[in-house]
Amino acid sequence: MSIVIDNFAWNVHCYIHLADFTxxxxxxxxxxxxxxxxxxxxxxxxxxxxxxxxxxxxxxxLKGLPFTQLEIDQPLPNNDTIWFGSEQEVDNAMGEGRxxxxxxxxxxxxxxxxxxxxxxxxxxxxxxxxxxxxPRPGLAWLADGVLMGVAQLEHIDFIVEHISSIxxxxxxxxxxxxxxxxxxxxxxxxxxxCLEQQWNIEEVNEEKTSQGLLRHNHSTxxxxxxxxxxxxxxxxxxxxxxxxxxxxxxxxxxxxxxGAMTISKELAAKVATGELSMQQALNHMR
Numbered sequence: 100m101s102i103v104i105d106n107f108a109w110n111v112h113c114y115i116h117l118a119d120f121t122x123x124x125x126x127x128x129x130x131x132x133x134x135x136x137x138x139x140x141x142x143x144x145x146x147x148x149x150x151x152x153x154x155x156x157x158x159x160x161l162k163g164l165p166f167t168q169l170e171i172d173q174p175l176p177n178n179d180t181i182w183f184g185s186e187q188e189v190d191n192a193m194g195e196g197r198x199x200x201x202x203x204x205x206x207x208x209x210x211x212x213x214x215x216x217x218x219x220x221x222x223x224x225x226x227x228x229x230x231x232x233x234p235r236p237g238l239a240w241l242a243d244g245v246l247m248g249v250a251q252l253e254h255i256d257f258i259v260e261h262i263s264s265i266x267x268x269x270x271x272x273x274x275x276x277x278x279x280x281x282x283x284x285x286x287x288x289x290x291x292x293c294l295e296q297q298w299n300i301e302e303v304n305e306e307k308t309s310q311g312l313l314r315h316n317h318s319t320x321x322x323x324x325x326x327x328x329x330x331x332x333x334x335x336x337x338x339x340x341x342x343x344x345x346x347x348x349x350x351x352x353x354x355x356x357x358g359a360m361t362i363s364k365e366l367a368a369k370v371a372t373g374e375l376s377m378q379q380a381l382n383h384m385r
Contacts, residue, residue, distance in 0.1 A: 142166040142213055143175060143182040143196075151203055155183050158206045164214065181213050211268035218247065223271040228262060229325025230278040231305075232286040237321035240265055249318040255285055256373075259292050274298065279305035279324045284344055287336035288373050294335055301329035340371035352381060360384050 144155050144166055152168065159166045169175070175182060180196035189198035197216055201209035223242045231237035236258060239249040248265075252258060266274060276298050278286060286302075293300050303324050340348075345367045352362040352370075355377055362370070366380040375383075 141176050141180050142217070143169055143180050145169045145171060145173065145175070145182050146184040146188055147171045148185060151185065151201070151206075154203055154206045155201070155209070158210045162210055162214065164210065181216050183209055183213070207264050208267045211264050214248070215269060223269060224273070226265070226269065226271045226274040227325045228265070228274065228276045229303075229321040229323070230258065230276065230289060231318070231320040231324055232279055232282040232289055234285065236285070236289065237318040238262075239318060239321035239325050241322075241325050242269070242271070246322060249321065251318045255289055255292075258289055259296060262293070262298070263296070276300045277303045277324050277327065277329055279303055279320065281305045284338060284340055284371060287338055290332055291335050291338070294332070300332040302332050303327045303329035338372040340368050344371050348377075352377060356381055 142159065142164060144152050144159075145168075146152050146155075156166070156168075167176075169182075171184075171188065175196040178196055181199065182196050183199050183201055184192070185202065186200040189200040192198055199209045199212050199216075226240060226242055227244075228238065228240045232255070234255075235251055235253060236255055237249070237251050238258065238261060240247050250261065252261060262276070276293055278289060278293075278300065280286060280302050290300060290302070304327070305320070305324065345364050348367040348370050349361050349364070352360065352367070360381065362380045362384055366375065366383055369375040370377055370380050
């Protein structure tokens with residue numbers, strides 16, 4: 100068994116090592132119980148820059164990670180404390196706790212590093228990232244078979260940024276992205292975006308990954324996708340939206356414009372393939 104923090108959050112679960120399953124495991128087979136006050140390392144913000152501290156607070160709250168803020172001259176609670184500061188502040192306090200240097204632009208990556216430290220990981224052999232494609236794709240990542248986090252993203256455009264954040268904060272030998280074969284157009288857009296990053300990608304048969312789950316439980320499906328081997332994807336996909344997808348986007352354009360306009364089929368096709376945003380397409384109609 101392994102103790103892990105799920106969804107980059109404070110809720111701690113005890114899971115059977117996922118790599119022990121030879122077939123797709125029912126989600127109810129995960130032994131899960133909340134340990135709200137597990138003996139985990141404290142997370143502290145200790146920096147003089149107010150803007151940096153505020154940005155760190157936002158990032159930590161977004162991940163559901165509890166923290167304490169200290170003045171720059173206050174001592175850390177103990178030597179296991181994970182703390183954030185500027186590069187100079189961390190350099191000046193070598194040997195005090197486990198300092199993570201960051202700036203305004205690297206707060207998200209720094210928070211991911213803190214989560215990995217809290218989970219007791221240092222060097223990882225293999226990372227497996229499962230993606231359940233859809234308008235709000237689900238994402239899950241496993242380190243050497245242990246579930247480390249899940250997320251449901253608001254848009255497929257956030258996938259590359261999210262995966263890059265995980266990769267930047269983690270030392271590993273190999274990383275494999277596994278994407279379900281549902282939602283073909285969105286799936287292929289995601290594949291193309293990930294191929295541009297030169298990541299290893301496998302396409303997984305989704306048929307059994309959603310059995311017994313709520314229809315829109317994309318993050319849980321992503322866990323199962325991450326556990327399955329698929330067919331390696333080598334080439335970019337041609338994006339060909341169908342008539343149903345075109346009509347759906349045209350209907351969405353009426354909703355976004357409060358009934359004022361419906362974008363053309365040509366513009367709807369460009370929205371479907373990611374060439375234009377909905378707002379850009381509406382601007383073309385004005």
